[in-house]
Amino acid sequence: MNFLSLNLRGLGGEEKARWIKRLKVKFGISFAAFQESKCGSLDDKVIARLWASKDFGVEWVDSSGLSGGLVSVWDKKLFDFSSATKDRNFLIVNGKIKGSGLQINIANIYAPQDVQGKKILWDRLLGLIDASTGLWILLGDFNAVLIPEERLNTRFNSSCAGNFNSFIFNARLMEYVMKDRKLTRWVDNGRKCSKIDRFLVCPGFFGLWPNACFRALSRLFSDHSPIVLVTKESNFCPKPFRVFNSWIGWPGFDLPVREAAHSFVGFGPADLCLLKKFEWIRSRVKEWRDDMIKKEEE
Missing domain, CATH: 1.20.58 (Methane Monooxygenase Hydroxylase; Chain G, domain 1)
Incomplete structure (x- = not known):
């Protein structure tokens, strides 16, 4: 499965929909996670504008007025959906990767701005991860950085970063090296930048796709870069090697x-x-x- 994550800053607009559809086709996206949909309700027609196929599944979390909102869309030919867990700041879908039988939990994250709110979110996610089975991938807008170098001309909050680092360590999550760009969000005409959008995966996921490619792409209709994770082919077992x-x-x-x-x-x-x-x-x-x-x- 190939993954796309993007803070949309609003789902509306035909140009934005065509942009997302182009990304979906170009990178062979089979699962897309959108944050800040700013939509109180959705239907298949709205999602079909973003997806280059009618064979999709979708789950969402309604926005609070014009704030927040999460949408997760997937290719039903590749992902067999079983259940969803919803919260204002996350949307977790559970299912299996077809053709492999692998159980996977995919968490679409839109973290709150305040430090205490993020700490509560990390604690809750850690509890869900510890109590679950299967692979994990967390993707989205975490509204937090790990080190000072992930911020430019914005204040680094050591307490916030410490909480985030502790969560990643305690949950045993890993991160691929991001290519093409060092930061993912630009404001004030690029004077203020940060890396707050990312993918975090469990060791089992990383072990299956150690050569996956994580890229931050050019932004067009959002102040966030779309990020993609291309897992590349895996046969879910060691590569064959004959010894005569x-x-x-x-x-x-x-x-x-x-x-x-x-x-x-x-x-x-x-x-x-x-x-x-x-x-x-x-x-x-x-x-x-x-x-x-x-x-x-x-």
Whole structure:
């Protein structure tokens, strides 16, 4: 699944709808999370303007007047929806990725402005994550930064950042490196900037898609950049790698395996470390195999 997140600053406007539809098609988006819809109610016709297909599912949280509002839309061919948990500041949809049977929880976040309100939100999300099963991905407008470098010409609140960092640590969440841009929101003609839009994923998600691409795109009809996470293909199991019996009989076959196993240095969750260790051993065996084939050909 490929993901799109965008603080819309209002769902209306044909130009904005065409812009979102172009993003959806260009990046093969199968799940989109929108914040600040500013809509009290929705219907399929409104969503169809954003989606380049009629085969979609949708859940939303109504705005409070012209403030807030969350919308999550997905491709029904790829995501099998089962339930939703709604709050003014988040919309969590639960289901399975079709073709894999993987249970996944997708949280569309629009955090409040005040520090205490965000702390309450982090605590509640942590409780939901701890009590759940399956993969997790949180995407949206977190209205918080992790470090001072994620703000430009705006005040860095160490207490807010500390709470946010603690939440990410306690929930064991991870983040991909963002490409193309360093910040995601621009105000006052770009004089004030911050990185408050992001994707956070659990170790299991990261382990399945370690090479996913996270990008911040050009903004047009919002002061927030759209952000996309392209997971790329995964077959939900280790990559196939044949080892022929004849190789085992070659002198020195055990050396690259032993050296790779002893030289590997890993960090992070144990399951991800094990996956990376197997990949490291695999790469060293491939190098050894290619060298042996070259020598035989000579």
